[in-house]
Structures are given as structure tokens and as C-alpha cells.
Amino acid sequence: MTHSFYPGCEVVCIDDKVPLEGGTIVKDAAITEGTVYRLRWVGMATHYVFGDYLGVKLEGVDSKFGEAWGVKDAPFAARRFRPLVKDPLAWVKQIAADPHGYKVTGPEGPIKGEPDDGERVKEKEEEKV
Structure with missing residues (x-):
């Protein structure tokens, strides 16, 4: 067996x-x-x-x-x-389903991110000033 x-x-x-x-x-x-x-x-x-x-x-x-x-x-x-079989391609499927909603963060795959239109960068620059 x-x-x-x-x-x-x-x-x-x-x-x-x-x-x-x-x-x-x-x-x-x-x-x-x-x-x-x-x-x-x-x-x-x-x-x-x-x-x-x-x-x-x-x-x-x-x-x-x-x-x-x-x-x-x-x-x-x-x-x-x-x-339990973990899908090694799950992160690729997530990106294919929603290419603008995910950002790659490292070897563990993507995480759901907030839409980034550059506003957060501007906010950080204003905080430094």
C-alpha cells in the first residue's frame, strides 16, 4: 500500500x-x-x-x-x-485574476494592496518637509 x-x-x-x-x-x-x-x-x-x-x-x-x-x-x-496540497501557482492565478490589485512582496508571493496612484508618495514627502 x-x-x-x-x-x-x-x-x-x-x-x-x-x-x-x-x-x-x-x-x-x-x-x-x-x-x-x-x-x-x-x-x-x-x-x-x-x-x-x-x-x-x-x-x-x-x-x-x-x-x-x-x-x-x-x-x-x-x-x-x-x-493537504498547497497550490504553488496560486499567486500567479491571483495576479491573472486581478493584475492591479496585487503587488509582489517577496518569495511568499503577492499580497492584496491598495491602489497606488502616487498619493502615498506625496504624503510621505510632505511629512519630511
Whole structure:
């Protein structure tokens, strides 16, 4: 099995649903779909009901899953998360969408700036006088 999870990796939750007996589905109280988390542990986990699975533990989150079976802080199934992919071209897309609203500030990319028609330069020159 190939995966790209490792401790310290940022992931986004893609499944916060928990199936219950009888077909009922409820939201997991410990995680929220669309939220970004950082992994603190990755490894194979075994559960006597669910079998073997790739598990992840999240920084700052106690799963509470498994306490009924005597397993404290059991790992979440890794299939419920995807690695967070940061778009390296996001700043280029922002400039293309609004070329006059952004100014490049350094290696981190552009920031939204106020329109600069030279007024701020004049104000600074007047302050020096």
C-alpha cells in the first residue's frame, strides 16, 4: 500500500461521517470535514471489529474512538483524510485574476494592496518637509 502520510504532514478531513448499527449515519464529534489537521502518528492499526487498517492520530485531537472497547485514543482510518496540497501557482492565478490589485512582496508571493496612484508618495514627502 502506498501512501504519502507522515508525522507532521498536514491533511484535510474528507469524511466526518460515522455509520451506526441499523444504517444510521452521524457526524463524528472529534473531526470536521474540510478542516485541516496535522498528523502526530501514522501506522498500521488493528481493531477486532474493523480488522487491520492504516491509521492516523491528529495533533490536539483525542479520537475517543475505541474507548468502549478499551482502546484509548484509537487511530482514525487514514482513508478519511487526504494530504493537504498547497497550490504553488496560486499567486500567479491571483495576479491573472486581478493584475492591479496585487503587488509582489517577496518569495511568499503577492499580497492584496491598495491602489497606488502616487498619493502615498506625496504624503510621505510632505511629512519630511
